[in-house]
Amino acid sequence: MTLTPPDTPPAPAAVDDGWRPLDAHPVGRTIAAFATRSFVANDPHGDRLRIRYEARAAAVPHATAAQPAELRAEVWFGPKAEGPPGHAHGGSVAAVLDEAMGLAVWLAHRAAVAAHIEVDFRNPVPLGLTGRVETTAGPADERKSSVSARLVGPDGTVYGEATGIFVLLGERHAGRFRGGGA
Numbered sequence: 001m002t003l004t005p006p007d008t009p010p011a012p013a014a015v016d017d018g019w020r021p022l023d024a025h026p027v028g029r030t031i032a033a034f035a036t037r038s039f040v041a042n043d044p045h046g047d048r049l050r051i052r053y054e055a056r057a058a059a060v061p062h063a064t065a066a067q068p069a070e071l072r073a074e075v076w077f078g079p080k081a082e083g084p085p086g087h088a089h090g091g092s093v094a095a096v097l098d099e100a101m102g103l104a105v106w107l108a109h110r111a112a113v114a115a116h117i118e119v120d121f122r123n124p125v126p127l128g129l130t131g132r133v134e135t136t137a138g139p140a141d142e143r144k145s146s147v148s149a150r151l152v153g154p155d156g157t158v159y160g161e162a163t164g165i166f167v168l169l170g171e172r173h174a175g176r177f178r179g180g181g182a
């Protein structure tokens with residue numbers, strides 16, 4: 001049992017910073033449904049990657065430079081994400097950053113696919129790490145949006161940073177990127 005000294009100030013009230021599970025937002029619900037099938041997020045109880053997305057509702061839809069849309073995630077790199085011994089495969093780190101950037105653009109604007117991404121691997125990701133992915137989707141023009149993301153550990157270590165150009169899907173893409181599978 002812990003005794004609280006009488007001169008200890010009361011704990012500050014929890015601040016509601018606006019972050020909610022992704023499926024709590026109307027647009028986010030559609031995106032979350034996609035994520036249940038995606039390469040990164042389709043095995044939430046597996047041994048490779050487990051990821052949970054959150055969105056800040058106040059920032060969506062329609063990101064602006066002054067108020068960029070934000071999507072973040074908590075991600076766990078399991079033993080089956082291995083690349084170098086004991087550490088996550090770079091492809092798994094890139095995939096996590098890629099998907100988070102794509103979902104951030106979709107949340108802020110509309111469905112989009114990656115045209116170009118760049119990833120900097122700043123530190124090796126130890127297997128078993130639970131990190132946070134932070135994204136910032138900027139404004140879009142008629143056809144594309146730029147976006148960035150980073151993977152940060154609980155002690156503030158930056159493991160990866162990425163930037164991307166995501167092309168917004170429109171009429172000219174009709175028939176491409178439809179659901180399918182086998």
Ligand SMILES: CCCCCCCCCC(=O)SCCNC(=O)CCNC(=O)[C@H](O)C(C)(C)COP(=O)(O)OP(=O)(O)OC[C@H]1O[C@@H](n2cnc3c(N)ncnc32)[C@H](O)[C@@H]1OP(=O)(O)O
Nearest residue numbers: 098099102103106111112113114115116143144165167177
């Ligand atoms: C369904 C929603 C899903 C959302 C979740 C996503 C999660 C994961 C994210 C991904 O990994 S998506 C899968 C990987 N990406 C792909 O498979 C896309 C493959 N590439 C294509 O299908 C086409 O190249 C693409 C649709 C990206 C572009 O073709 P378009 O014919 O629509 O592009 P267009 O040439 O008209 O260019 C549109 C704009 O984007 C720019 N652009 C296109 N490709 C670029 C590139 N590679 N680098 C830089 N900019 C590029 C281009 O310059 C132009 O800019 P401006 O409007 O300013 O002129």
